[in-house]
Amino acid sequence: MEKFKSYEELSLNAHPALQTEFYDGWALRYADGYTRRANSVNILYPSTLNIAEKIAECEKRYTARNLPVVFKITENTCENLDGILEEKGYAVFTPTNVMETDLSGANFEPHGSAVFSDYADREWQNAFFALSRLTDQTKMCAARRIFANVNNTVICARIISGGKTVSCGAAVIERGYAGIMNVVMDMDERRKGYGAKVCEALLAAAKKTAHTSYLQVEKSNSAAINMYAKLGYKPVYSYLYRVKV
Numbered sequence: 546m547e548k549f550k551s552y553e554e555l556s557l558n559a560h561p562a563l564q565t566e567f568y569d570g571w572a573l574r575y576a577d578g579y580t581r582r583a584n585s586v587n588i589l590y591p592s593t594l595n596i597a598e599k600i601a602e603c604e605k606r607y608t609a610r611n612l613p614v615v616f617k618i619t620e621n622t623c624e625n626l627d628g629i630l631e632e633k634g635y636a637v638f639t640p641t642n643v644m645e646t647d648l649s650g651a652n653f654e655p656h657g658s659a660v661f662s663d664y665a666d667r668e669w670q671n672a673f674f675a676l677s678r679l680t681d682q683t684k685m686c687a688a689r690r691i692f693a694n695v696n697n698t699v700i701c702a703r704i705i706s707g708g709k710t711v712s713c714g715a716a717v718i719e720r721g722y723a724g725i726m727n728v729v730m731d732m733d734e735r736r737k738g739y740g741a742k743v744c745e746a747l748l749a750a751a752k753k754t755a756h757t758s759y760l761q762v763e764k765s766n767s768a769a770i771n772m773y774a775k776l777g778y779k780p781v782y783s784y785l786y787r788v789k790v
Contacts (some may be wrong), residue, residue: 549621549782551722552643552759553589556582559717559724561694563687566606569594573603578612579687581639581786585615588622596626600633604789614789620782627787635787642770643784645759646777648723648752653776658705659746665692665715669701672710676729698754702746704739712739716747716758723751725760728769741772748776 557565562574562583570590576583586603607614616635618627662669670692674685698718703710714728725747730740748758760778762769 549619550589551720552645552781553587553619555719555722555724555759556643556761557587558697558719559695559726561691561696563690563694568602569599571599571603573606575607575610575612576691577683577687579684579691581615581617581788583687583691584612585617585786587617588619588626592623596623596629600629616787617784618787619784630787634790636790638786638788640764640785641761641783642764642780643759643761643782644770644773644778645757645781646779647756648748648758649756651748651752651777653745653749653752655702655746655749656704656742659743660703660705661746661750662701664699665689665701668710669703669713669715672703672713673727673729676710676713676731700747700750702743702750704743704746706734706737706739711737712743714743714747716751716755718751718755721754721756723748723755723758725758728760740769741776744772744776 557572560580560582563576566573570588570592572587572589574583574585574587578584592599604614616630670689679685695717700716701713703713705711711734712728712730714725716723716725725744728740728743751758760773762773764783
């Protein structure tokens with residue numbers, strides 16, 4: 546339970562919403578629709594209010610912002626909430642594993658073509674948007690604000706091949722934990738190991754100040770799960786999103 550709470554808090558800080566409201570142990574996060582992670586109800590601590598009333602209030606608040614009503618459900622969420630949401634017609638989206646690896650005895654070598662920055666600079670952002678194929682201007686603006694709002698140590702990396710960025714990713718370090726995130730690669734350059742190379746570059750840099758690394762990966766992404774397993778990552782717990790449809 547303590548590890549679950551720690552990783553949830555770390556990941557919220559690593560990917561901050563543009564606004565967060567706390568409501569009886571729940572964190573309601575808003576970020577103009579950019580990522581479910583930053584636009585969902587996160588159940589962090591025990592509740593005291595009636596759950597049906599709380600769900601209705603959350604629906605009211607997200608609807609008022611023209612945002613989908615999304616709940617993040619973890620293995621530690623109160624047992625009846627998931628069932629209540631299912632009965633109300635909330636569908637399941639993106640079951641996800643949280644994975645971790647001990648960095649203390651690991652050796653990672655940064656690739657010679659890795660380019661680093663200590664914040665999400667314009668080149669990194671442009672590469673991330675291009676590789677993510679994100680073109681929605683509202684969501685891109687929200688993403689830029691999220692990158693700028695991270696208050697902990699940031700390491701950004703890009704792998705260059707043939708004069709262009711073929712993969713990029715970032716690490717956010719807090720309390721000795723390095724969260725690996727925003728790992729994307731050129732879909733035309735798949736199966737060339739560029740995803741692993743950018744992760745190794747980030748881990749080699751993060752190991753200087755971090756003892757553990759964690760990340761989140763969708764259960765359906767078997768290629769990414771296998772890549773992370775080769776880097777030493779093991780599952781810790783899982784979560785999914787319930788979305789009102």
